[in-house]
Amino acid sequence: MNNNNSVEKIDLKGIASAFVDARQTSRCLTTYPGTFPSSLEEAYDIQDEAIRRWSGDSVAGWKVGRITGPAEESLGVSRLVGPIFKRAIYQRASKPLNMRVFNGGFAAVEGEAIIIIGKSAPPEKLSWTTDEAIDVIASMNAGAEIASSPFAGINDYGPLVTISDFGNNNGLIIGDAFENWRDLNLDRWICRTYIDDQLVGENSPAAMPGGPIESLRCLLENTARRGIPLQKGMAICAGAITGVHEINIGQSARIEFDGLPPIFCNIEAAQASTAKPSAAE
Numbered sequence: 001m002n003n004n005n006s007v008e009k010i011d012l013k014g015i016a017s018a019f020v021d022a023r024q025t026s027r028c029l030t031t032y033p034g035t036f037p038s039s040l041e042e043a044y045d046i047q048d049e050a051i052r053r054w055s056g057d058s059v060a061g062w063k064v065g066r067i068t069g070p071a072e073e074s075l076g077v078s079r080l081v082g083p084i085f086k087r088a089i090y091q092r093a094s095k096p097l098n099m100r101v102f103n104g105g106f107a108a109v110e111g112e113a114i115i116i117i118g119k120s121a122p123p124e125k126l127s128w129t130t131d132e133a134i135d136v137i138a139s140m141n142a143g144a145e146i147a148s149s150p151f152a153g154i155n156d157y158g159p160l161v162t163i164s165d166f167g168n169n170n171g172l173i174i175g176d177a178f179e180n181w182r183d184l185n186l187d188r189w190i191c192r193t194y195i196d197d198q199l200v201g202e203n204s205p206a207a208m209p210g211g212p213i214e215s216l217r218c219l220l221e222n223t224a225r226r227g228i229p230l231q232k233g234m235a236i237c238a239g240a241i242t243g244v245h246e247i248n249i250g251q252s253a254r255i256e257f258d259g260l261p262p263i264f265c266n267i268e269a270a271q272a273s274t275a276k277p278s279a280a281e
Contacts, residue, residue: 010035010042016049019165022150024055026270028104029151036161040075043163048226050166051083060086061235062223063145063169064215066208067159078209079218079239080159082167089235092142092175096252096264099171101148103269106155106168109247110240111191111255113205113212114143114174117236121220121229128224133217134182136230140212142175142191142257144265145237147244155244170270174235176260186211191241194254201242212238 011034018033037043051059061084072078090097101107118138148170154162162168178189186206193201205211215238223229230236247253247267255263 010037012042012045013049015164016046016053019150020050020053023102023166025272026102027150028102032151032153032157032161036157037164038160040077040160040163043160044226046164047082047166054085057085057087059083059228060089060233061172061237062219062230063167063172063237064219064239065159065162065167066239071159075159077218079215079222080163080167081219081222082163082169084169084172084235084237088169088171090173092173092261092263096266097173098268099146099173099265100270101146101170101247101249101267102150103249104152105150106148106152107247107249107267108147108244109193109195109253109255109265109267110145110147110237110244111193111201111242111257112143112145112237112240113178113189114141114172115139115212115216115236115238116141116174117230117232117234120232121224123224123227123229125229126221126224128217128220130213130217133213133220136220137216139177140181141177142255142260142263143237144173144175144253144255144263145169145240146171146173146265148270169237172235172237173263173265175255175257175263178257178260184211184213188258190258192256193242193245194256195245195247196251197254200245203242205238205241207241208239215239
């Protein structure tokens with residue numbers, strides 16, 4: 001029943017279960033596993049249920065993506081968020097890292113600014129200012145997000161569908177820290193994304209309205225209202241800087257920020273395993 005008819009009662013638990021099972025068994029979904037969510041509340045209810053059903057791992061970070069166009073106006077928010085699990089987060093290595101994506105699903109690579117949380121957010125605090133958001137940051141790092149979903153159409157039906165499958169995240173690479181990040185001179189952090197040594201995007205975080213700080217502020221409010229406030233040490237992907245670049249199994253990617261060591265990764269097919277990605281031989 002792949003439709004978005006809001007009259008039909010949505011099976012939140014069924015959708016969450018289908019995505020969790022597909023991710024944990026590396027099995028792709030040819031259609032969306034139920035009725036499309038029709039509100040932010042439904043989309044995040046599915047995500048929350050999927051987080052509860054995820055076994056053997058814990059949420060150690062979050063990805064934040066941009067909502068644009070008519071969807072931003074109709075939903076009243078400019079960002080969407082999704083969890084990143086501990087086994088999917090690791091540090092830049094001198095050798096390329098083997099990043100796993102769903103064979104037959106969706107896969108993309110994104111250059112991102114990564115925020116490391118230095119203070120846990122008070123559970124009772126539901127509204128955040130820009131200055132308050134800055135105050136919880138320990139560091140700002142170069143990084144890369146690997147976006148992947150077992151549903152190839154994850155980005156084709158709007159942000160509510162994207163939210164419902166963990167925000168389309170399947171990995172995070174944390175690179176080196178930006179010096180003097182508190183200056184927030186975003187135009188200085190030029191990012192370049194390469195796939196198979198071909199430049200596919202170049203930009204700075206200033207291209208996203210509000211930049212990474214607005215992404216963090218929105219995330220602080222989103223998670224607080226869901227009863228899962230941000231914790232010290234979490235890593236936050238603050239939004240695609242050069243765009244969302246689809247990538248195939250067997251290809252490689254390189255993310256470069258001016259003045260910092262590059263991030264390298266190879267793309268391979270996910271297996272039915274919870275093992276952490278490893279450095280390529």
